[in-house]
Amino acid sequence: MSLFMPVILILGSTMYSESSFPPAKSISNRLVEKLLLSYNPVLRPVLNETHVTKLEMLILISQILDMNERMQKLITNAWVTLVWKDELLTWEPHKFGGLEYIKIPSELIWLPEVILYNNADDLYRTFLDNRIVKVDYNGSVLWASPVIFHSTCHVHVKYFPFDHQLCELKFGPWQYNGNELIIHGLGDSSIFTSDGEWDMISLSSTNNVMVYPDEPGVPYTDVTYGILLSRRAVFHVINLLLPCGLLTASTALVFFLPVESGEKISFGITILLSLTVFLLLLAELMPPSSVIPIVGQFYAVSMVLVSLSVGVSAAVVNIHHCGQQRSRVPCWVKKWIIHKLGRLIGIRIKRKCKRDYTVYARNKNIKRSPNAKTNDSSQSPLLPRDRDDKENGAILNEIESCGRVLHRDVLKIRQYFDHLKHEEDVRKEWRLVAMVVDRLCMIGYVVCIVGCTVTIIIHIQYDT
Known part of the structure; x- marks a missing residue:
């Protein structure tokens, strides 16, 4: 019994140590904890309030799901990519094992408020929902997701069915003005697939700065995508x-x-x-x-x-x-x-x-x-010659x-x-x-x- 006591003590101490202390955390967990320790997803992520957040928007039109001419409504399937700089999500890769990027849920960080201005859906809401975002060590955040847009489109029916339609998708922030958030956009039609009725001729993007009556003198930026469609x-x-x-x-x-x-x-x-x-x-x-x-x-x-x-x-x-x-x-x-x-x-x-x-x-x-009447009985060969003229006249009258x-x-x-x-x-x-x-x-x-x-x-x- 005394010979087995040291072995039992060693095994018991080992089991006690393993159950008492938690395992070592991964590099990603330590990095996320460090970045989000004092992070507030409600506030715009800048070190100085005078800094302007620049938002790059890329849209790839995948398919035209429906063009309702009577309701003047366009339903589009698009791939949307948003890139912006988060000044609070930066780190030095060499301090975290050379880790240059991480992927975290989007609800943990600040997201830009981007809405579709000419929305034709029931509610006006931002299309940025819970997705996984990619964060680089320099603070660059990438959000990407397929989105179905319901937008208004003024349909010109004069040349139906040999018509072309120009529909617009106007995106921009609703609360952040141009002194806080600037949006730039690009469009790509390389992945477009025709639905059999519409072909996309071109996809253009225009960056605008607008001043609205509710806030005179305050600029707001937006990007307008022009989708030129040709009907089959x-x-x-x-x-x-x-x-x-x-x-x-x-x-x-x-x-x-x-x-x-x-x-x-x-x-x-x-x-x-x-x-x-x-x-x-x-x-x-x-x-x-x-x-x-x-x-x-x-x-x-x-x-x-x-x-x-x-x-x-x-x-x-x-x-x-x-x-x-x-x-x-x-x-x-x-x-x-x-x-x-x-x-x-x-x-x-x-x-x-x-x-x-x-x-x-x-x-x-x-x-x-x-x-034509005549009584000349001598000229009629039909009268008998052995009768007198009176009889012959009566016969002639009857004839x-x-x-x-x-x-x-x-x-x-x-x-x-x-x-x-x-x-x-x-x-x-x-x-x-x-x-x-x-x-x-x-x-x-x-x-x-x-x-x-x-x-x-x-x-x-x-x-x-």
Whole structure:
């Protein structure tokens, strides 16, 4: 027992010493304790209050998440990097094992109050939340994090969907003026990924010094990033412009439909209703503004022309059925519309400007001459020669009476068919007038549509 006593005493003393004294602290822990021993994260970290803190801001635009034209709101995914000098977080690396930087939670130190001025979120708050910051031995602090910004963007819809939009992100301190904090910014678009609708043409940054009415004479600094976006118009061309173009082109078929089909006016009204539906879809995308996009103007012009085509179709139907009133086409109408204008559009008609209805008038006004009656029985081979003149005269009178009745019935039949032919000729003439008017209106419609389309294209190209 006495032989094991020294060993037991040595082991017991060793266990007592290990449990009584804490382990040695790491270099990082000792450094953090030293730096934050008397550090106040509420106050601006300067050794002299006259010193100005310079804040460098770098934004890398990663993606456009959403562009709400109606609400005029832009949602952007960005990588934000902030660098500033903290004069209270400095040390000599050789005194801490050559340690040149440490990473600590951001809530332990002072953070610059930087907010998005044109914020479109529910709350105005700084986007700097709890993150790990990197602190260098010379006091340089780096804060970096991905941030989603909700900002306002004044959308110019005049050239939708072939438009470019310039949206701004304005950052700056709210409480620190230019004598306390100066912010400078840079932008980078090298990591941008298109969402399929928007391409970023450029990203610019502008450093500003502003004086606001609430504090006259006190400068405030800010940095404004300009994001120039170009819309990919393929989606809207296929879903908005192409249907409108097809419906507008289909309206020309209204002038080719025959009146007898009974679908001339209903077809035009159907196209008008279809254009109205697409115009409502366009109105849901655009903000309520006094500026009407060119696409909306094209829709409006198309609806006006389609409405006029429906009115013209009603007039053509009316002209087509004018022949039922049995009134002839005026001579000047036949001269200028049928012969001259019809010749211009390729309709060849034999010219009949005079009202030459000789056969119809002759058959209508024929009267038997009174000299046709004769009692010369000797000239009629049908009379028997063995009878006296009195008997032959009676027979001749009877034959003559039957002939007059037969001739009168034949004339009535002929006049009836001539009258039918006359009415059919009148109807054909009015139908011909209606056809010429229909073709002329179709040509005018096509010219108007082509002219409006070319004007819009030239206007877009000129402004671009």
